[in-house]
Amino acid sequence: MAETLLEVRNLHVQFDTYDGVAEVINGVDFTLNRGETAALVGETGCGKSVTVKSIMGLLPAAEITAGEIIYKGQDLLELSDAERHARRGREISMIMQDPMTSLNPVLTVGEQMIDVLKWQGERRLSVTDWLRDKVSRRSDADHRERAIEMLADVEISAPERVFSSYPVELSGGMRQRVLIAIALLSEPNFLIADEPGTALDVTTEAKVLDLLDELVEDRNTSVLYITHDLGVAREVSEFINVMYAGEIIEQAPTAELFADPEHPYTRGLLESIPTLSSGIGGGIEGHLPDYTDPPAACRFAERCPHAESKCSEVVPYPRKTADDHTVACHLFDGEAAHDRHQKLAQERVDIGSPPWREGSETETGSDVVADGGASK
Structure with a gap:
């Protein structure tokens, strides 16, 4: 059953x-x-x-x-x-409806994926805590490797390039794959x-x-x-x-x-x-x-x-x-x-x-x- x-x-x-x-x-x-x-x-x-x-x-x-x-x-x-x-x-994770508006336009794909890996399930951060972490870049190397691996899993042919790209540089289909990768991280x-x-x-x-x-x-x-x-x-x-x-x-x-x-x-x-x-x-x-x-x-x-x-x-x-x-x-x-x-x-x-x-x-x-x- x-x-x-x-x-x-x-x-x-x-x-x-x-x-x-x-x-x-x-x-x-x-x-x-x-x-x-x-x-x-x-x-x-x-x-x-x-x-x-x-x-x-x-x-x-x-x-x-x-x-x-x-x-x-x-x-x-x-x-x-x-x-x-x-x-x-x-x-529990969710792929949002519109790939054209669901990603933050001022952060690269990699920054957004690393933030998910670091902070998902954690208490809500203050802007000060978030900026302090951005400056220190603690444990970014391991998270970067995991994020690029997931981008490859969703069949993005150049995961390193996409990792460093801003959403505006990607097509709708590519953004949707990024959203799937984030949801499955x-x-x-x-x-x-x-x-x-x-x-x-x-x-x-x-x-x-x-x-x-x-x-x-x-x-x-x-x-x-x-x-x-x-x-x-x-x-x-x-x-x-x-x-x-x-x-x-x-x-x-x-x-x-x-x-x-x-x-x-x-x-x-x-x-x-x-x-x-x-x-x-x-x-x-x-x-x-x-x-x-x-x-x-x-x-x-x-x-x-x-x-x-x-x-x-x-x-x-x-x-x-x-x-x-x-x-x-x-x-x-x-x-x-x-x-x-x-x-x-x-x-x-x-x-x-x-x-x-x-x-x-x-x-x-x-x-x-x-x-x-x-x-x-």
Whole structure:
């Protein structure tokens, strides 16, 4: 049986805004096992980055109103700032979304890598301490060798030159490789890759994703990919969590989700992917709800082609439709995936069965399985 590394339970995150309280994350649950690569997918603005930054403890302006983030059996939300800071970087690392802005422009790549090796997990430094260390350059030789070795590991052909370069002297693909090298310097147990190919062309993105896959496999690192691209998710992950408007609405092993997508939103995402057989997808009509005034029940109801009035009145709790497959939709029957929804499960909502299962099966899943990589 796989060992659980991370478990997020009933996470709620909100922000105070000029328009009111924005309930951005509304009861998120997911699990990541040791050595597993999973994906968190959904359109821009659905709460993916807020979720992972909550795990990292990088949202000082947000309020986590409920939930648990269990890492290696310990709730990270119960740790002090110093204790979380000690784990961040050493055991848990993150590749930021935009390689063009994530590196400090006034320091060389080598200076930034050496700072990570010296100070990750340590108490926060004063400017005086940092400058004093820069002048003394203590233990820089060993750190320099380690940094150059890691730059070579991410297939940078001239690691010594890149080590001495400023970010402005590097291409987007090269900067992304540097960010990967920095994230892996401490050989973390858990790596978060937040849209690692967003700012790259498709060819460079494919190379970076293949490289990252090889590196984490060699180190048996658990990885959570954040992406809006289901084609990328299919290529890199073993398990997919589909997110919409701050909620996980479907979870399944990657192959199963593409072969038999259940939630109307998941199906809409798949149908939006350009394929060789059907051309450019049609997209999903509508937009995300206002987080300061979210729907009381199903947050996708206004955009769903199969919604009935009950969908806007009764919360569609996540239910198990197979051993590792859950979906939060009234079109499906199944026991509640989480104990807190047992009471909701007692109220039967009948809006019919999935219309795409009445008669012949759609080819949505198989089309993307065949052509999904083309979207990268």
